[in-house]
Amino acid sequence: MAIKQIPFSVTANIENFLAGIAIEESRNSSDKQKAAKKIDSYLNGIETDLREVYDKYIPNVLVASPTAITNLIVNRMQEDPLQFLDPSGAKNIVEKFADTNGEYYRRLHTRINRALLVYHTKLLKQQGGMTNPIAELNRLSMRLFNRARKIDNAVSARVLGMEFANSIKQVFGSKAILAAIEPGLGEGYVFFSSSFTAIGDAIRNNLYNHIESVLRSIIGPLEFSSKYKTGSIVNIGHAALVNDIGQYVNSPAFAKAMYSISTGGSKLYAPEQLSQGASFFKKESRIIENKITVDREFTGPEKGYAALLTLGITFTNFEDAAINQDRGRRYERTALTKIGTPKKVKLTTSQRRNLFDTLFKRVLKGSPHLAQGSRSILEYIDEVIIAALTGKKARREKSKKTYSSKTTRTDFVPKTNTKATKFKKPAYPKQVANLQKNTTEFDIQDEGLLSLQNLLNAKLVERVKQNMGTGGRRDILNLRSGRFAESVQVERLSASKAGAITAFYTYMRNPYSTFSSGGAQQYPRSRDPKLLISKSIRELAQTITQQRLRAVLV
Numbered sequence: 001m002a003i004k005q006i007p008f009s010v011t012a013n014i015e016n017f018l019a020g021i022a023i024e025e026s027r028n029s030s031d032k033q034k035a036a037k038k039i040d041s042y043l044n045g046i047e048t049d050l051r052e053v054y055d056k057y058i059p060n061v062l063v064a065s066p067t068a069i070t071n072l073i074v075n076r077m078q079e080d081p082l083q084f085l086d087p088s089g090a091k092n093i094v095e096k097f098a099d100t101n102g103e104y105y106r107r108l109h110t111r112i113n114r115a116l117l118v119y120h121t122k123l124l125k126q127q128g129g130m131t132n133p134i135a136e137l138n139r140l141s142m143r144l145f146n147r148a149r150k151i152d153n154a155v156s157a158r159v160l161g162m163e164f165a166n167s168i169k170q171v172f173g174s175k176a177i178l179a180a181i182e183p184g185l186g187e188g189y190v191f192f193s194s195s196f197t198a199i200g201d202a203i204r205n206n207l208y209n210h211i212e213s214v215l216r217s218i219i220g221p222l223e224f225s226s227k228y229k230t231g232s233i234v235n236i237g238h239a240a241l242v243n244d245i246g247q248y249v250n251s252p253a254f255a256k257a258m259y260s261i262s263t264g265g266s267k268l269y270a271p272e273q274l275s276q277g278a279s280f281f282k283k284e285s286r287i288i289e290n291k292i293t294v295d296r297e298f299t300g301p302e303k304g305y306a307a308l309l310t311l312g313i314t315f316t317n318f319e320d321a322a323i324n325q326d327r328g329r330r331y332e333r334t335a336l337t338k339i340g341t342p343k344k345v346k347l348t349t350s351q352r353r354n355l356f357d358t359l360f361k362r363v364l365k366g367s368p369h370l371a372q373g374s375r376s377i378l379e380y381i382d383e384v385i386i387a388a389l390t391g392k393k394a395r396r397e398k399s400k401k402t403y404s405s406k407t408t409r410t411d412f413v414p415k416t417n418t419k420a421t422k423f424k425k426p427a428y429p430k431q432v433a434n435l436q437k438n439t440t441e442f443d444i445q446d447e448g449l450l451s452l453q454n455l456l457n458a459k460l461v462e463r464v465k466q467n468m469g470t471g472g473r474r475d476i477l478n479l480r481s482g483r484f485a486e487s488v489q490v491e492r493l494s495a496s497k498a499g500a501i502t503a504f505y506t507y508m509r510n511p512y513s514t515f516s517s518g519g520a521q522q523y524p525r526s527r528d529p530k531l532l533i534s535k536s537i538r539e540l541a542q543t544i545t546q547q548r549l550r551a552v553l554v
Contacts, residue, residue: 010312012262013157020161051252065188066113115210123179140167184298237319267340284335
């Protein structure tokens with residue numbers, strides 16, 4: 001799967017994508033009122049401020065580099081000393097921070113690094129040994145995208161939203177923020193969070209006070225400016241992922257632009273001109289100026305990050321606050337104005353009823369307890385809608401019992417009284433059902449694949465050793481202790497309808513990933529462990545089967 005196949009799926013269908021996530025979250029509600037309010041809040045938010053909803057509900061990956069943060073602070077100190085110093089403070093203090101080998105710079109860098117490390121380590125301990133949650137989400141995301149290569153209607157966008165929410169819950173449960181170890185994102189710490197809002201608050205609480213503390217101790221309590229605020233110096237900004245073959249952008253403003261074009265709200269581009277609109281926005285908004293440089297492998301389809309990007313996950317890093325805010329106020333706003341992003345028109349009573357009907361029919365399939373009570377769920381929703389339009393309050397649903405998603409019975413769906421509603425039975429497009437069957441590549445573990453996997457693993461260690469150097473060769477890895485070769489293993493196999501087989505393998509990345517792309521000893525590139533392992537797997541496969549096989553690191 002390549003990103004170019006589905007570059008704007010979520011951003012162009014963001015309203016329905018978020019509605020799908022709302023459905024999934026509503027299934028955890030213990031009563032129908034909470035369920036109705038959950039979806040109603042999504043709809044209201046989308047209608048009033050799409051950007052705010054995007055920040056609040058779309059997952060985010062933050063790359064935090066201690067060196068980058070330190071440099072941002074020191075550079076701002078050189079440009080505007082009075083943001084840090086009391087007017088009577090000694091100006092030579094600022095000059096001392098500029099020396100990257102000096103005591104002041106090193107103390108600031110050390111404190112920032114320590115604060116990030118402590119928080120990162122704390123999260124790693126809390127997540128049960130999962131060192132790379134992003135990779136785990138990739139695995140689940142790829143299954144989803146093998147079934148839904150392109151979203152071309154509203155209902156399938158909701159299905160994607162629901163399945164994506166399911167994937168996140170499978171991996172992360174109720175945790176909002178997790179730490180990740182991902183060499184592909186370069187130097188620094190990586191945090192995966194349920195939203196941009198969640199990670200922003202957490203980082204401020206676990207980093208900013210440390211920055212202020214060390215600056216006060218270095219500059220001196222009397223000379224340090226009482227007006228200083230770390231948040232006015234550095235911001236967490238939405239960044240583009242950039243490598244030698246492309247620039248990948250997912251941000252709230254980008255989503256707003258693509259949504260406007262796809263829904264016919266743009267005065268500059270027609271719905272079928274999403275690609276042109278995307279190129280225009282990237283240039284006009286200057287979002288590429290804030291970038292995270294990654295290698296080609298990171299955005300390659302075999303790693304699964306293409307799925308994350310296309311799902312709409314945002315990537316962020318630290319940026320100078322003034323530059324970040326100026327880009328938003330001037331360039332992003334100008335780009336959106338030129339493209340044409342009118343305010344969302346409020347849904348009519350009929351539209352809102354139809355949407356609620358469709359959404360809650362799906363909620364009830366997984367939460368039969370919501371149908372119980374004196375009034376049917378649809379009757380209650382009808383009252384919620386009318387109350388929202390008239391300003392009156394809906395009657396509170398009283399229940400003698402409480403339910404939770406953990407104790408929900410799934411062996412029956414209670415009958416509901418729908419005589420008092422005006423809802424019509426929704427007509428679901430055939431494409432929805434077909435999403436489950438339209439699989440272009442699927443995971444199977446039948447006897448044939450299991451046998452092949454066992455045969456590969458039985459001979460793989462020896463074949464890797466045979467393909468390694470025996471002395472002091474510099475072009476390939478040399479066999480010494482045998483620890484590297486013995487760590488290589490095929491984890492699973494998958495087969496496509498065309499007959500191609502993919503072998504997913506692992507190896508001991510610490511310390512051997514240092515020879516891989518992006519590692520400290522990545523040159524010469526011929527020493528990359530992935531090349532050695534892929535070659536060994538293919539050679540073994542050729543002696544066992546005639547089917548095409550490729551090897552992918554997981």
